[in-house]
Amino acid sequence: MLAAAVAALVVCLLLPGPIARADSPFAPVREYDLQHARIELRFDVDQRKVIGHVTHTLAALQDGLQDLDFDSVELEIQSVEVNGKTAKFSTDASELHVELDQPSTARTKYEVDIRYQGNPKKGLFFILPDASDPTQPKEVWTQGEAEDTRYYIPIYDYPITARPPR
Numbered sequence: 001m002l003a004a005a006v007a008a009l010v011v012c013l014l015l016p017g018p019i020a021r022a023d024s025p026f027a028p029v030r031e032y033d034l035q036h037a038r039i040e041l042r043f044d045v046d047q048r049k050v051i052g053h054v055t056h057t058l059a060a061l062q063d064g065l066q067d068l069d070f071d072s073v074e075l076e077i078q079s080v081e082v083n084g085k086t087a088k089f090s091t092d093a094s095e096l097h098v099e100l101d102q103p104s105t106a107r108t109k110y111e112v113d114i115r116y117q118g119n120p121k122k123g124l125f126f127i128l129p130d131a132s133d134p135t136q137p138k139e140v141w142t143q144g145e146a147e148d149t150r151y152y153i154p155i156y157d158y159p160i161t162a163r164p165p166r
Contacts, residue, residue: 031065032058032110034156041152045138048126049119050152056112060104068112071150071157072096075118082112096154114154123148 036057041050052075058068068082072095080089080098088099098112127139142152150157 028158030061030156032060032068032156034058035109037153037155039153043126043140045126045128045140047119049117050124051117052153053113053115054153054155056110056114056155058110058112060106060108060110063103063105065100065104067100068098068110070096070098070112070114070154071147072116072154073150074121075116075152075154077154078115078117080112080114082110084111084113087112094150116154118152120151123151 034056038055040053042052043050056070072091073093075091075096077089077091077096080087080096082098082100085101087101090097096114098114100110104110123144124140124142127136127141129136129138142149144152144157146159147157149155
């Protein structure tokens with residue numbers, strides 16, 4: 001009886017089924033290797049606002065990149081610098097696009113400095129006192145995995161399982 005139960009469990013584990021994974025079934029194309037991110041966050045808790053400054057150190061993975069794209073949802077980008085120089089940028093519903101001065105060459109390193117603010121709808125949570133609990137301490141907490149960090153930090157926001165070849 002025990003052997004049959006163990007065998008049934010093994011079969012269930014091997015059958016395809018729902019597995020923990022990111023929201024998108026396929027990883028986006030990685031055009032750069034994000035090597036380091038220095039993240040500075042301040043909060044206006046009463047306004048449920050994040051005020052951020054992130055500096056990404058990254059290396060292009062291919063020749064010819066015209067811009068660097070970061071996952072970013074509903075964040076107000078205030079300024080962007082690439083290697084210490086003001087950079088042109090644009091945003092759409094899901095990304096921040098940072099223009100490069102010239103097309104990249106593989107392995108070229110960049111330091112991208114981004115200042116921004118926003119009122120995240122996911123990933124960053126504010127707990128405040130309310131009528132049901134006026135003594136509730138004010139709290140801020142995050143749950144960015146697997147793809148909700150983009151709501152409070154402009155970043156490559158997809159799980160990476162292996163480093164790219166060097």
